[in-house]
Amino acid sequence: MHRTLSLAVAATAVAVTAIPGGPVAATPDAVQWGPCSERATPQKAALPPLECSTLKVPLDYRDPDGRQIEIAISRLASKVPSQRRGVLLTSPGGPGITGLGYPAVLVGSGLPQEVLDSYDLIGFDPRGVGRSTPVTCDLTPEQQARGNVPPYAHTAADVAREAPNARAVAEQCATSRTAWMLPHTTTANTARDMDRIRAALGEPRLSYLGASYGSYLGAVYTTLFPKRSDRVVLDSNLGPGGYDVTAMRLLARGMEDRFPDFAAFAAARPEYGLGTTPEQVRAKFFDLAERLEREPVQGFDATWFRGVTFDRLYSDADMPLVARFWQALDAGQAPPATPAFPDMENFMAARFSVICGDNRWPQTVRQYQRNVAVDRLKYPMLGGATAGIGPCAFWPDERVEPPVRIGHRGPSNVLMVQNERDPGTPLAGAQKLRRAFGKRATLVTADQGGHGVYPFGPSACANDAATAFLTTGRHPSQDLACATEPSK
Numbered sequence: 351m352h353r354t355l356s357l358a359v360a361a362t363a364v365a366v367t368a369i370p371g372g373p374v375a376a377t378p379d380a381v382q383w384g385p386c387s388e389r390a391t392p393q394k395a396a397l398p399p400l401e402c403s404t405l406k407v408p409l410d411y412r413d414p415d416g417r418q419i420e421i422a423i424s425r426l427a428s429k430v431p432s433q434r435r436g437v438l439l440t441s442p443g444g445p446g447i448t449g450l451g452y453p454a455v456l457v458g459s460g461l462p463q464e465v466l467d468s469y470d471l472i473g474f475d476p477r478g479v480g481r482s483t484p485v486t487c488d489l490t491p492e493q494q495a496r497g498n499v500p501p502y503a504h505t506a507a508d509v510a511r512e513a514p515n516a517r518a519v520a521e522q523c524a525t526s527r528t529a530w531m532l533p534h535t536t537t538a539n540t541a542r543d544m545d546r547i548r549a550a551l552g553e554p555r556l557s558y559l560g561a562s563y564g565s566y567l568g569a570v571y572t573t574l575f576p577k578r579s580d581r582v583v584l585d586s587n588l589g590p591g592g593y594d595v596t597a598m599r600l601l602a603r604g605m606e607d608r609f610p611d612f613a614a615f616a617a618a619r620p621e622y623g624l625g626t627t628p629e630q631v632r633a634k635f636f637d638l639a640e641r642l643e644r645e646p647v648q649g650f651d652a653t654w655f656r657g658v659t660f661d662r663l664y665s666d667a668d669m670p671l672v673a674r675f676w677q678a679l680d681a682g683q684a685p686p687a688t689p690a691f692p693d694m695e696n697f698m699a700a701r702f703s704v705i706c707g708d709n710r711w712p713q714t715v716r717q718y719q720r721n722v723a724v725d726r727l728k729y730p731m732l733g734g735a736t737a738g739i740g741p742c743a744f745w746p747d748e749r750v751e752p753p754v755r756i757g758h759r760g761p762s763n764v765l766m767v768q769n770e771r772d773p774g775t776p777l778a779g780a781q782k783l784r785r786a787f788g789k790r791a792t793l794v795t796a797d798q799g800g801h802g803v804y805p806f807g808p809s810a811c812a813n814d815a816a817t818a819f820l821t822t823g824r825h826p827s828q829d830l831a832c833a834t835e836p837s838k
Contacts, residue, residue, distance in 0.1 A: 381405065381550050386424060386450070397454040400424040400473070407477070407546045409534050410750070419531070421543050422481035424473040426453040428466065436580060437553050438469035438820070439544060441476075443562025443586075445537075445593065446701035448480035449473045456559075460805045464821050469557060476567075477543055478528075478535040478700040480693070485531050487523040487699040494694045498701055499598075500738035501653045502639075504726070506719040513715050513739050520744035523702055533750050535703040537592055541571040541754075545578060555580040557820065561802055562775055565766075566592040569756050569783065572790075576760030581823060583816050584766045585803050589779035590756040590786035594709040597779060599721060601660070601736045602729035604773035608663050609635075609731060611771060611799040615669045622673040623680065635659070635731060638679055648684040655679065656732060658688065663773050664801035702741050709753055711742035718743065758788030765819045766791050767812050771799035784829070792825045797834040809835060 386402035402425075406418040428434040442452045453471035461471075478485040496515065503509045523532065544567075548556040557580040560568040565584040570592075572579040588597050613628035625631040642652035658675060662668040671686070678685040691697065712718060718739040725733030764787055768780040777795065784793045794816070796809035803809065804816040811832030819825045 381423070383425060397458050398426055400426055400451070400454055402450065404481075405543075405546060405550055407543050409531065411539060411542050412750070419477060419483035421477060421483075421547070422450055422475045423547055424450045424453060426457065426466070426471040428468065428470050430467040433464075433467040434470065435468050436470075436555065436557055437472050437548070437551055438465070438557045438559055439472045439474070439547065440558075441474075441560035441564030441567055443560070443564045444479070444697075444701065445476065445563050445704035446479060446697040446699075448475050450475050450481060456805065462805065462817050465817060468821050470551075472547065472551070474544075474547060476540045476700075478531060478703055479696065483531070484696050485528045485535055485699045485703050486526050486695060487519060487702065488526045489519065489522065489695045489698055493519060493522075494698060497653070497657060498698050498740070499601075499657070499735050500740055502643075502656065502732075502734040503722045503738045504734060506723070508734075509719045509722055509739055510715055513743070516739050516741050517744045519702065520706070520741040520746075523699065523706075523741065524746050526699075528699075532703055532707060532746065533748050535700070536707045536750070537567055537570050537704060538574065538708075538751065538754050540567060540704075541574050544571050545575050548578060554578070557581040559583045559585070559804070559820070561585040561804075563588060563593060565775065565783070569764075569787070570754045572760060572764060573754055573756050579760075579763060581820055582764045583804065583820060584764060584783075584791075585768075585816075586772055586775045586801055587766055587768055587780035587783050588775050589782040591753065592708055593705040594753075595711050595721075595742075597775075598705075598740075599725055599733075599737050600776050600779055601774065602725055602731065602733040603778060604776040605660055605663070605732040606729050607771045607776055608773040608799050611666070612663055612669055612672060616673050616676075619673070622677050624673060624676055634676065634680070638676060642679065647679050647682055650679065650685060653735075656735065658685075660732060660773060663799075666800055702745075706742035706745040707749070709742075710749070711740075711745070713743055715739060715743075756783065756786045758786070758790055760790050762790050762792075764791035765816060765825050766793045767803040767816055768793065768795050769798050769800055769803055769807065770795055772801050773799075774801040793829045794826065794832060795830070796832045811835070 381403045383401040383403050386400050403423055405421045407421050408414045409417040409419050440452045441449050450473045452473040475482040500512045555578050558568045565587040568582050568584050572582050613631040616622055616624045616631045617626055617628050620626050624634045639652045642655050662672045675685040721737035722734055725737035770777050784791055794812050796812040798809055803812050809832050
């Protein structure tokens with residue numbers, strides 16, 4: 351089983367993409383669109399078909415004519431040429447998640463027609479992922495089953511016991527057949543790939559809609575290329591450091607922010623037998639976790655229990671599923687089956703490549719022991735796991751460049767949308783990114799829970815602000831707090 355926390359046009363133009371101090375990149379090829387393979391973009395018949403293509407981009411932008419890798423891209427073209435104003439590059443987040451099918455997902459999730467008329471929607475698999483040149487860490491099935499967040503550490507000894515597993519994964523990544531990609535599989539280089547996509551599509555500027563880790567990717571793009579970014583919507587925002595050790599530890603705060611929504615849901619439905627008050631439901635969480643650590647139920651242990659609970663709280667629609675999981679485990683029965691995560695090995699390898707390569711993480715076991723001791727008390731539901739030790743502690747020291755510093759220089763063309771109770775990218779991180787952007791950004795918060803605002807969430811106030819910005823360029827004159835809206 352997978353024990354993982356969330357994770358889940360024809361003109362040629364010259365790309366003047368450059369690393370500071372590096373040479374100008376070469377001219378990319380024109381895009382030749384064709385049908386997407388079913389494996390590349392599996393989608394329901396009711397959703398619009400996409401076109402696909404691939405681009406060659408430099409592995410290392412300091413050597414633009416050197417070794418090349420492939421980036422897979424997709425398109426859903428506007429059907430109203432008179433209203434089309436450009437391209438809208440999209441990202442569902444990650445890192446490690448395919449984005450080729452994301453334009454169709456957005457359509458199926460209710461992206462307004464005026465946005466579809468205004469843009470060609472572009473999806474892509476970032477470097478290292480899926481149909482783009484993929485990375486691997488040669489992870490065994492057992493390593494994949496352990497997931498990308500360590501087991502909950504109750505003591506310093508628990509952290510020390512996990513360290514060899516983390517070191518083994520890091521060493522496998524560093525010696526795999528794609529180890530040559532590691533120093534270059536970074537957010538900054540993915541942003542440069544985005545600018546290659548823009549140039550290959552013949553567009554002078556690029557609009558962008560990215561969620562979760564995609565918020566950081568968009569922030570890096572508009573920082574590196576402020577004059578080439580048009581309208582930038584960042585949804586469910588990481589802090590200005592991206593997926594660093596701070597963001598990983600912040601997941602535990604996100605769980606605490608979000609859990610009261612589920613506790614109220616379960617308490618109002620006594621048929622689940624999880625408690626009749628939110629306090630009783632919270633107590634049931636710790637009771638189940640403790641019991642499953644002592645004795646798993648048919649292979650389902652406490653790590654799986656915490657991970658699935660966290661993942662499924664990303665959406666209000668999954669709350670009944672979480673309640674049924676708990677109900678089954680409480681009765682000593684196997685819970686309902688969950689779908690397997692597709693290509694778990696590539697997801698985990700690409701994720702580790704980016705988060706470990708973007709930033710330097712603490713490198714001593716003792717530091718993780720300290721972090722766990724703090725977070726286990728502050729955020730007891732998840733803090734002993736998200737503060738624990740992982741492969742980034744043992745990652746190779748080689749770094750091509752320092753992380754991109756998000757700042758306030760550039761046009762005021764960034765709209766941030768954020769749920770107040772987001773488990774995966776908590777509001778506290780979004781507020782830090784907002785401060786880093788300064789005058790460049792406007793923040794719209796929605797008084798709702800879950801991961802993902804636009805167009806997935808029920809807040810008409812937040813959704814309308816994003817639609818207006820993408821279609822007219824207008825955004826609120828100051829940060830906007832959208833109140834809770836009555837259920838329809």
